[in-house]
Amino acid sequence: MTIAASHAKNKRLKDAIFGAAAACKEATLKHGKDRVTNATIGVMLDDNEELITLPTIEKVFKEIPMKDLAAYAPISGMPEYLKATENLTFAECRPEGYTSAVATAGGTGAIHHAVMNYAEIGEKVLTSDWFWGTYNVICVEQGKKLQNFTLFDENRNFNFASFKENVEDILKVQESILIILNTPAHNPTGFKLTEDDWDKVLDLLKTYAAKGKKAVVLTDIAYIDYAGEKNEVRSFMKKFGNLPENILGLFSFSMSKGYTFYGQRTGALVAVSSKKEVIEEFNEIMKYSSRACWSNINRGAMELLLRVQNDDNIYKSFEKDREEAHKLIQARGDLFMKEARECNLPALPYTGGFFLSVPTDNPQKVADLLHEDLIYAVPLKLGVRVAVCSVPIKKISGMAEKMNNALKKA
């Protein structure tokens, strides 16, 4: 018996993370928390394995008057909030051109709105083969298809040849292409595109733009605040200035990680174009989608961001809190990578962020073998993901070697 509409009845959300997390929970009950390594959780935990919340954020949030939390917000978001998300997205690397932003329910909402409005129904959206599974869920939900290019070449650099081949393949049939690139601090590998990679990507798209094709590049910057020095990790953004009018740049801004505000579901989709009309159209179509999706988003979180931004002392204290969290997780990732090099574990090139990954032909087997050492990581299609954001440094030590043993056995 099914009562769902025909397009909806086969939808099932398969999440590799929940399976691994459930096995870990069972092991923790049996062996105790201290003996178990839980590398499945995608949020930052401190060295006592408690959720990290930035103290300044907590203090400011608790001071917001009830009426500012409870009132409705404008559909596109509070205007000052939108201005602030643009400034936070670009920092000192603002591209030249017309820019705008729309408030969204987290970075997920921003990706949803981009796919909703810049990919034709039935057509393909391009991303890498190592990717956040939700991209596929969003595409399928909207009747679009996700195509993958191979992210790494044989030297573990950005595989421009595969990117080019896939763009060519899609633009042979489509008039327009939406490309999602999660960089820097990519989930699930911690990889980032270099300036040179970006030049190649944008030069390629310019050649298609000259032939009249349209391209939209959505850069998913969910983890950018844990990727390195603020302006260094944003320097590629300047390249989005003065592009041909048929190339649109989009950035998905999120308060989830940067403000440790995951459950408050607040973000923005930021756009840059050399053409005013493209940005005017962006404002209209995004507002329409927001009305249809969630009407308006969490006012309290927007208010919080403004209170942090508008007070120099609060902002400094917030940045200090965040930098401490960043250092904590970066040290864990760096230690894992150091030990991986020492034992020749072929981990993918991690530069920063919440996750790193080890490729294998048999991810489930490797993940299962790790259970023998009471290590729980997430088996993906192409490898095993380790959430360094949630594992205390004392448990990171020795993990690479155990993974290497599991890999050899598998």
Ligand SMILES: Cc1ncc(COP(=O)(O)O)c(C=O)c1O
């Ligand atoms: C790659 C990537 N992009 C975007 C997001 C969006 O998160 P949120 O919707 O909580 O902002 C996440 C969260 O896990 C993610 O891993």
